[in-house]
Amino acid sequence: MMSLPPLVAGLAQNLNFIFYVVNAGKLFAMEIDAVTSVTPLLNGSVMHQKMPLGGFSNASLNGGMVLSLTGQRVCSSGGSVAPNVLVGLLTGNGNGALSLDYDENCGGLDTTLTGLSGTYIVNGNGRVTIGVGASAANAYLVSSNQAFWVSSAFFGFADPQAAGTFTNASVMGRYAGYTSYAASLGTVIFSGEFTADGVIPTGTIIGTKDIGAPSGPSLGVPVSVPYYVSSTPTNGRGIIQGGSYIMYIVSPSKFVVITMNDANPAVLVFEQ
Template sequence: MNNGGQNGGSVALNGNYAFTFSGITGGPGYSEPFAAVGRFTADGAGNLTNGEVDTNGIGSGAVLTAQSFKGTYTIGSDHRGVMALDIPGHSKLAFAMMPDGNAQFIGMDIAGGSGTIGSGTIEKVDTSAFNAARITGDYAFGFSGLDANNNREALVGRFTSNGAGTFTNGAADANASTGSNPATMHAATYTLPDKSSGRGSMNLSLVAGGTPRNLNFVSYVVNAGKLFAMGSDPVAGSTPLLNGAVLRQQTPSGGFSNASMKDGTVIYLTGLSVCGTAPGSSPNVFVGLLNSDGNGGVNLTFDQNCGGSATSAVNQVGTYNVASNGRASILAGGAPAVAYLVSPNTAFIMGSDSSVLFGLGEPQVVTSFTNSQVKGAYAGLASSPATFGVTTFSGEFSADGSSPTGNMTGVEDIVASNGPKSGVTFKTTYSLSSSGANGRGTMKVASGPGGNAIVYLVSPSKFVAVSLDDRNPAIMIFAQAMTSPN
């Protein structure tokens, strides 16, 4: 990697940050969940201080509680970087910078078929939000993960924070690989964030499907509208390792309604399922466009890859209903789902089947559906893996916006179960079309992982893609980067 001058491009990472990571630790004959949340200070010159991390997984060696750490980092002229951390067993990350000073990253701690794969984000922190009074109002949350038997589970919901340690007006839905169940939240509390680190905790006491659940989380404040949170309970056969985020709801005057879902929402979800002839459970990746009429009617176009078996559908007609607290029930193409709105057309979404599809919905904001909408610099990332066989990547890319066929090139870092590869050349062509689903197109990767893929355009600054060929797929997420990489 090119240094990019004095201190490389290290000045791009400067200030206080929080991070979240979801992954899987595995090796020959085994795999198990792993996650981490924490914070650090970057000095803009390649040094990390004031680090604090919580990790969770199976076995005492996978669990760290408020562990302090230091580290170093370098950033090249193409805005790709590497971190070295003095955290036991989890020491190296590859990351790609974003224009807002945030970054997205993958773990590089794997060799000889054993180690940890996964991905996450690093986000700038507003330290003035390390104050209980700032964590006030309506919030939605979304978590997903695996239990000790690698059964997938997700939890979505909302609550109101009083700024003094209590959540009220709680509502939630859970799916523990047996279908989703509305959950009754009996109590919900949180400890105030540490004023020096933003670290706190949450407890959610609920009943889902007739089963009482008492779930504990450790959290790190990003800002008053966002917290990273990870399950802190010991991982067991009936206790999953959940990881995700809590986001402040932008509740309209009078509450949410069907009008809060109108026009296009790009959805991208990950699950785990038995797929066709594939042995065992495989990643199930779902990307699509949900068009809502603002009055309870929807149509859904989607592309899905379950263990290398690809399916698609266009204009699947359905219905939806949004409650005033932001909970939305959706039925399109015979597939039920539940969502909790953060703001109009933005939501945590969870499927109701045994695959436990979970992810995000974002409003589609596009003026035209042509290749010219995908032009300039993008940072790319593979979503958190559903199994140990997934190949993750992080990189920086440049798209030319040409028609009828666009070209995107770049350099990425790749991690698979057999080990990491740095500085891999990436080349792909793409073509967007306004026919069928607006903003849906194709992508053909000639160099790098991905193969043939389908693209959904969120906005000129973001698009998501699903591979049609990969037997262990993850969602490919591309967001506007700093400048065109060299």
């Protein structure tokens, strides 16, 4: 068991967790306290921070970071709170300036934006303050270009994007896939095994998935969908099944996806 004493609403609290060791640098942790206004229900990963000599700095964000974020917010004027997911590519210049391209699905309302500019400030302990237009967020660096991300609308993770330009051939071979976090009770979750053929210009992903849905499970569902990856205007952005899904490539061994045109969207993760 692990106990942590964070400040919650300005007051010191004692939060208790059980955890499972993945390796020397990672734990899976789950809080076991009764849920109250000051002891929230928490679970997730705890990762070893690789702080450079002298601490982090703006130079610690220098290159591409693939975002995969989940949350809830009001999607339109007069609307109610709805599930909200985003995948994107944030690129830092190592000196406090950034660019952002992303795809978002908020309760079935899809948004695609490219070429946004913003700023960031990295503290020595790895806390990052990010501003893009009127939007603000914070990140906590695990290592250079790798961070936990939190804002009023999202939480999630940013992975460092591998160097180079990406094509369909960058997504090839066998992948395990699964739903990340469910943003609503209506979210359909899945896990499965898939194979991408890497064919240019249009490839095919085939496989089998097991689905958990509010209506009940569906097991052994076959999958065969086309995909297309481009390096411009956003390096590593891809379209699956004619736009029903949007992918961003982290590396040839990992990509993240969101569902589009879906009132209960989710982030999907595929890894080799």
